[in-house]
Amino acid sequence: MTTEPRTESDHAPPLAGAKEWTALAVLSLPAMLVIMDLTVLHLAVPELSAELTPSASQLLWITDIYGFLIAGFLITMGSLGDRIGRRKLLLIGAAAFGLASVLSAYASSAEMLIAARALMGIAGATLMPSTLSLIRNMFHDDRQRTKAISLWMMSFMVGGSIGPLVGGALLEAFWWGSVFLVGVPVMVLLLIAGPILLPEYRDPSAGRLDLLSAVLLLAGVLPIIYGIKKLAEDGFGWPLVAAIAVGLAFAVLFVRRQRSLDDPLIDVELFRNxxxxxxxxxxxxxxxxxxxxxxxxxxxxxxxxxxxxxxxxxxxxxxxxxxxxxxxxxxxxxxxxxxxxxxxxxxxxxxxxxxxxxxxxxxxxxxxxxxxxxxxxxxxxxxxxxxxxxxxxxxxxxxxxxxxxxxxxxxxxxxxxxxxxxxxxxxxxxxxxxxxxLPAELPGDAADAAGDTLAGATAAAAQLPGDVGGPLLSAAQAAFTDGLQAxxxxxxxxxxxxxxxxxxxxxRVGVPGPAVxxxxxxxxxxxxxx
Missing domain, CATH: 1.20.1250.20 (MFS general substrate transporter like domains)
Structure with a gap:
């Protein structure tokens, strides 16, 4: 028996019942999975590198393209869900994510894995905004909605924490592709339970999706995220600064186009609120x-x-x-x-x-x-x-x-x-x-690596006699701890x-939800x- 939403009075927002809370549990699973997939791949890199032998550039794209495309497609997919229906987009994305997970698990080449991870990123971008916007429409009561979003956010934390643990356990028992198959049963469950538990919501007055806006947004987000990420990994470089500048230029064009559209991807006037x-x-x-x-x-x-x-x-x-x-x-x-x-x-x-x-x-x-x-x-x-x-x-x-x-x-x-x-x-x-x-006995390449990162110093110390490597490692650990303190x-x-x-x-901002x-x-x- 389904518990229907009940109301406290004729003027109060409706309270969610058992069906909505059960649906929340289902919606939390794909959110948890998206975060897990950001972490488990890094554990599998050594094994997949040995089997697929990707080049350095290919390995970079294998590890990064998933997160890049999630960031680049989030707003486009959120706006698309408003137009075609959030449940519909969620189920389409779940099916695509499950398929891409299988393709990633059984990839036979680096190129195939890159393509499969790209599809996973695009599909993953449909899951987060769809789940959160459905929660927004399922829970009208302010306190219930805050509690529901808190529980939804908790699923991200759980996913981020158990991702390395689950991935490590799978890699000890199975091959590297097994880390991608975790999501398949979750997506199957979502495809079965979604049509039963989740209501459909969309904007009946929304116009067509502006494809040029979607392209401008992607051209803005991807170079910025890429440039920032590579600056963190490789240090300052003018090509990376140029990538960020190009992304910012496209972001400006995106904002200007949104101001001129009757039905933009996102209403930039919202930022004034x-x-x-x-x-x-x-x-x-x-x-x-x-x-x-x-x-x-x-x-x-x-x-x-x-x-x-x-x-x-x-x-x-x-x-x-x-x-x-x-x-x-x-x-x-x-x-x-x-x-x-x-x-x-x-x-x-x-x-x-x-x-x-x-x-x-x-x-x-x-x-x-x-x-x-x-x-x-x-x-x-x-x-x-x-x-x-x-x-x-x-x-x-x-x-x-x-x-x-x-x-x-x-x-x-x-x-x-x-x-x-x-x-x-x-x-x-x-x-x-x-x-x-750095000890004078350290070769040039090893000295550069040890002076650059703690991982490099650890590797260099392992190749030196104990009376030299020990002090080097201690100094590196102390320097890293100083960096952590800073x-x-x-x-x-x-x-x-x-x-x-x-x-x-x-x-002066009041309790969330005055609009409802x-x-x-x-x-x-x-x-x-x-």
Whole structure:
């Protein structure tokens, strides 16, 4: 028996019933899977490289094209879902993602794997905005919607945490392609349960999708993301700066075209609404700090404390647990305080956790690091969950798909910038610390590698006698720890800046969802497209 939505009064928004909460569980699975697929491939790289023998350029595209195309197609797919139906797009994307996963698992050449991963990226771009926009339309009550989005966000965290663990277990028992097959049963479940549990929503007044806008957006996002990512990996280079500049030029053309269209991919006037534009900025700031710092945390666990990737992944679980607790607390806080205050308070907590991480050292920093990451993660849950709720609720219900995609795209850019800028800070500190620590006996190539990264120093130390390699490794680990401390200082300052922005810019923003506080008109619009 299906529990129908019930209402508290004639003027209150309808409350979701058992069917909607069950549907939420189904919608959380593809969201979790998309994040898992961003992590599991890196574990499989050694085995697939041995079997497919890709060139350096091909290996780069194998690892990166999935994330690039997700970022490039998010807004286009969100807008497409508003037009053709969010459930329809979700099911099409699920079928394509499952097919691409099978093709990736059984790829017989590097070219085939690149093509399959590209298809996975395009299909993955349909999943996140479709699931989030469906949640926006299924949960009209403010508190229920905040709780639902918090649970949906939790699925991302779980996916990011268990991805390395699941991937590592599969690689120990099966071949490299097995890491891609995890998603197939999830997509089959979605294809079966989706038509039963998920209602259909679309904008009945939407026009045709503007293909030129989609091309301009892709031409803007891809060079920017690529340039930022490669700057983080390879350091400064004029070709990368040129790529970012080209992307920004196309982004400007995209915005100008949106202003001239009657039915744009995304209404750029939404960014004037503080609940939308300012919240996106605060969310990007939070993602910037957390993603940039997490890069150094994982390297510290593996290269300073010598943990295997699997064991390092296990020590991420306490942080995930802290985020899950935070996600459960956010709805209660949102019911008592203004969103801006909750988000600002969360970022202050995060800044305190990051400040703890500035005390990490090479010999006794393990416990300090884990404690700091847990506090940091718990504090980042309000901007993640409540910020997403604010952004999605600020847009009209018919445009929820595009708004959901804008939320995800801002996180992509925030993470990429965090990796690039904070990565550069940590690398600069490491190289400065190693400038006088390289032994004279070290060959030129090995000296360059050791002075560049901790991984290079670890490899060089393994080839040297113990009386030389030991001090080199100790110096490299100390220099890396100094870099981690410096990154933590900058990340704490960024989190504090985000808290100030939230407190100032969002101080007058009310509880999410005023547009659906009086539901009958919205219900009539949605009923017309079911």
């Amino acid at each position: 503080r609940a939308f534009g300012a919240t996106l900025g605060v969310m990007m700031t939070a993602t910037f700090a957390m993603m940039g710092l997490n890069l150094f945390v994982m390297q510290y666990l593996q290269l300073v404390h010598g943990l295997s990737p699997f064991r390092a992944g296990l020590w991420v679980l306490p942080m995930t647990g802290a985020m899950m607790i935070g996600m459960m607390v956010v709805p209660a806080l949102a019911g008592r305080f203004r969103p801006g205050h909750v988000i600002a308070g969360g970022l202050l907590v995060s800044a305190a956790g990051i400040a703890v991480m500035t005390q990490v050292d090479g010999s006794s920093g393990f416990g300090v690091l884990i404690a700091g990451t847990c506090v940091m993660a718990a504090g980042f849950t309000p901007p993640a969950a409540l910020g997403t709720d604010l952004v999605v609720s600020a847009a009209p219900p018919a445009k929820a798909g595009a708004a959901s995609a804008a939320s995800e795209t801002s996180n992509e850019f925030g993470g990429a910038l965090g990796l690039a800028i904070l990565g550069s800070v940590g690398t600069a500190v490491y190289r400065s610390g190693m400038s006088d620590s 990154v933590a200082v900058v990340a704490a300052a960024i989190a504090l800046a985000g808290a100030v922005l939230a407190a100032v810019l969002l101080r 506080a009086v539901a009958p008109g919205v219900q009539a619009e949605e009923a017309a497209v079911r």
